[in-house]
Amino acid sequence: MQQRTPWSAVLVLGLVLSGCGSAAVSDRTGTSGDDLVVWDWKSGDANAAAYLDAARADFAKSHPDVDVEFVAQPFDQYYTLLGAAIQSGKGPDVILFNGGGQLRDRVDALLPLDEYVAEDRRRLVGWDAFTHAGKTYAAPVTLQGHPLYYNKALYEQAGLDPEAPAGNWADFVEDCGAITDRTGAECFGVGNKEGIGIQFFLSAMGSAVLAPDEYDRWIAGERDWTSPNVKRIFELWQQVDAAGLNNDGVNSTAMFNDAFAIFQSGRAAHVIGLVSDIGHWKDFGEFLDPDDVGVMAAPVVNPGATPSLPYDGGIGYGVAKWTRDPEVAADLVRSLTSTVALGAFYADAGAIAADTAIDVSAAGPAVAAITSAIRTGKPALHVALSSKTVDLMGRLSQQLLSGSATVDEAVAQLAASDAAG
Structure with missing residues (x-):
């Protein structure tokens, strides 16, 4: 596991688990000539406008002739639509992912980015949520935690x-x-x-x-x-x-x-x-x-426990394996994770980004507490699970509250799902 970097200042710029800001489903897929197409569920949000403008401007410095189109898909259908694109073998060039199982379940459709993002390793944190079998498949935009x-x-x-x-x-x-x-x-x-x-x-x-x-x-x-x-x-x-x-x-x-x-x-x-x-x-x-x-901090239930802030990379951009020019697509990912872009996202959305260069010291006591806790934080337990097991856990959690399942029944089913991978 990657060494966790102590933070002098951290920014929150998070993944949303809701469909906030989603637009109508688009059939726009992948590269046409010099175009790059990005799928996400964020680009329809007003709070993300300055972030995307800054990323476009940064990318245009080195690729002035490449057009970039952002296609906001509805979050509640996002991974279903993406699955259809993957099955067809064509789709967007650059793809936004939640860290953890949603990315890891789809790495066969993505290009490893390690050779392209080496310079960003120290500046950005949260990489673990976007890695699989020792390779990096997306660059972190935000951190996600659960204070x-x-x-x-x-x-x-x-x-x-x-x-x-x-x-x-x-x-x-x-x-x-x-x-x-x-x-x-x-x-x-x-x-x-x-x-x-x-x-x-x-x-x-x-x-x-x-x-x-x-x-x-x-x-x-x-x-x-x-x-x-x-x-x-x-x-x-x-x-x-x-x-x-x-x-x-x-x-x-x-x-x-x-x-x-x-x-x-x-x-x-x-x-x-x-x-x-x-x-x-x-x-x-x-x-x-x-x-x-x-x-x-979470109140201690077991005297042998040491509470810590659970956090990981929140959302990040990956590159589809079918893109025509991986290097150009990776450059767009680097612009989408640049300090200038992430700083704009923080300023407008208050998100804590994955960029240690962004100063959040003036944000107030809640952010000060979060950034202080990040220094000793650990990855979130649910992010370590496959998306299949997480989905099952959601259904079982409802049954636990309704009384239609016992804890022993629930953990037995979760163990079987986890073992199946």
């Missing part, structure tokens, strides 16, 4: 110290009771309609349950689904909801953006959010006083 955000104003209203949130699970649950009794707010804002809530919960709470060596083995692919600690995470998922710590109707609440709306409206004291350009510090700061948006 536990909390509302300091609700803590204060409940008579709690907003600068000293609970460090262990028992105290945390007690504080949640005080907050609900005195403010009426729920403990957690959660959405699992799409099966995404469990991904956030597993990764945000995992380091508070698993011992550090067990966590590291999970990331390395040595996962023991029968481990009491692994089962404890899924038991906790059930118990939190059964105890009434969540908002009502978690399985009918969309993560994007209903769960976040519950938090930012003050109806929940905590939410497991993102460090990207949605469900993050800047979004929350538009509704809450930015100084009231706190970031806390």
Whole structure:
């Protein structure tokens, strides 16, 4: 695994897990003459406009005669459409991916970029999420992480110290009771309609349950689904909801953006959010006083655990193997991950980008807490899983909350899926 780089300043520029900003499906595929076609789900977003303009300008310096067309596909259909393009053997030249399983499941359709991005290795971080079998298949644009955000104003209203949130699970649950009794707010804002809530919960709470060596083995692919600690995470998922710590109707609440709306409206004291350009510090700061948006470590459940911020490369651009000129396409990827482009994305979207050269020191206390936690952060548990296993986990997580599956049944199915690859 790549050495994690200490950050003096980090930027969040994240992957969105929603279909925000998607456009109508286009049948525009790949290279025509000197054109390059890029597929993504971001280019329809107003917050991404300056980012794309800066990337185009950077690319045009070395390739003034190459036209670049960005085609925004709807996120909920994105990988289905991409799968059809891959099956046909033709499609976009440059492709946006989520880090982890979504990229790794499709590396046969991509070109390794190692020879093209060598100069960017030190400047950018988050490469691990875009590598497979020792080769790099995309360059990171953003980091994605899952901080536990909390509302300091609700803590204060409940008579709690907003600068000293609970460090262990028992105290945390007690504080949640005080907050609900005195403010009426729920403990957690959660959405699992799409099966995404469990991904956030597993990764945000995992380091508070698993011992550090067990966590590291999970990331390395040595996962023991029968481990009491692994089962404890899924038991906790059930118990939190059964105890009434969540908002009502978690399985009918969309993560994007209903769960976040519950938090930012003050109806929940905590939410497991993102460090990207949605469900993050800047979004929350538009509704809450930015100084009231706190970031806390996951409260320790197992005394042998050491909580850490789960983060990886968030979104990144890869090059399709059918592109006519791989070097030119790779140059576009480098422009899309240039400091000038990523700086524009941060400025407009508040995303924490994968570029260590971007100064975020003036962004406020939430970003300061996130960037400080990145120094000791570890990869997210769910990102280490295949997309097939993640999808299964989403369905099982809904069954766990509805009572139609037990934890033992769920982990047995997940173990089988994980073993199948």
